[in-house]
Amino acid sequence: MASLSLNLSSLHHTSTNPLILRCTPLNLRIPSQKPFSIRSQAAPVLSQDDLKKLAADKAVESVKSGMILGLGTGSTAAFVVDKIGQLLSTGQLSNIVGIPTSKRTQEQAASLNIPLTTLDLHPRIDLAIDGADEVDPNLDLVKGRGGALLREKMVEAASSSFIVVADDSKLVSGLGGSGLAMPVEVVQFCWKYNLVRLQGLFKELGCEAKLRLVGDGSEKPYVTDNGNYIVDLYFKNPIKDGFGAGKEISALEGVVEHGLFLGMATSVIIAGKTGIEVMTK
Numbered sequence: 201m202a203s204l205s206l207n208l209s210s211l212h213h214t215s216t217n218p219l220i221l222r223c224t225p226l227n228l229r230i231p232s233q234k235p236f237s238i239r240s241q242a243a244p245v246l247s248q249d250d251l252k253k254l255a256a257d258k259a260v261e262s263v264k265s266g267m268i269l270g271l272g273t274g275s276t277a278a279f280v281v282d283k284i285g286q287l288l289s290t291g292q293l294s295n296i297v298g299i300p301t302s303k304r305t306q307e308q309a310a311s312l313n314i315p316l317t318t319l320d321l322h323p324r325i326d327l328a329i330d331g332a333d334e335v336d337p338n339l340d341l342v343k344g345r346g347g348a349l350l351r352e353k354m355v356e357a358a359s360s361s362f363i364v365v366a367d368d369s370k371l372v373s374g375l376g377g378s379g380l381a382m383p384v385e386v387v388q389f390c391w392k393y394n395l396v397r398l399q400g401l402f403k404e405l406g407c408e409a410k411l412r413l414v415g416d417g418s419e420k421p422y423v424t425d426n427g428n429y430i431v432d433l434y435f436k437n438p439i440k441d442g443f444g445a446g447k448e449i450s451a452l453e454g455v456v457e458h459g460l461f462l463g464m465a466t467s468v469i470i471a472g473k474t475g476i477e478v479m480t481k
């Protein structure tokens with residue numbers, strides 16, 4: 201929290217000089233008196249990261265000792281993993297086993313000494329917590345802008361509960377409506393063939409399909425943890441029938457998975473400037 205600091209020994213007041221206040225950050229101190237501070241009464245301005253952390257902390261309240269957890273991927277999910285690591289290290293949680301949805305999350309969890317396992321060994325997960333790119337009023341989602349959609353979908357589909365954590369910028373009235381990418385993971389073999397077919401599926405929605413590259417200005421394709429490419433679909437208009445769209449995408453040979461997560465979230469925790477909203481089906 202910001203505090204204003206005044207060093208009153210530096211006040212100069214003469215008949216000719218105006219009163220000069222010199223302010224230095226922190227430690228407001230009057231010589232030979234107890235330190236005190238003046239705190240701003242204005243509501244703190246929360247950054248997007250603050251909001252993500254608020255949502256993450258709220259979701260972690262649902263984590264109980266002994267659970268098998270699906271650990272999501274992305275900047276919001278990273279706050280969840282941090283918090284779980286912290287609660288384990290202080291003994292407030294114990295006997296947790298996590299199943300990470302990406303190599304990134306695996307590394308983060310390992311660095312926090314969160315015990316890890318696999319779906320092979322634990323095919324039923326108690327609770328998964330993950331971020332999302334879009335959340336619609338039915339709690340249907342677009343996920344995978346972080347590139348981890350395949351493992352996320354496998355882990356979250358195997359979870360009894362799936363809590364989504366997001367800031368309010370992720371709310372949309374219809375999926376595909378943010379104008380940002382809806383990812384589709386495809387095999388590398390003849391990716392262009394599938395890019396053209398994907399774009400063709402959604403011609404009437406003004407869809408533009410682009411191969412995801414490693415970074416701006418790069419010509420190197422982004423490769424997922426599973427060794428595949430990603431074709432990002434950009435829609436001018438929202439998708440009307442998500443289930444129909446998902447079926448059509450999945451029917452294309454060479455498509456591995458798509459970023460429509462429909463009917464999967466059991467609740468969504470949205471943090472906004474006015475507080476936290478928990479949406480449940």
Ligand SMILES: O=C(CO)[C@H](O)[C@H](O)COP(=O)(O)O
Nearest residue numbers: 274275276331344346347348
């Ligand atoms: O689906 C994802 C990764 O594949 C992420 O959960 C999604 O992209 C949201 O990320 P962030 O919390 O960084 O906004």
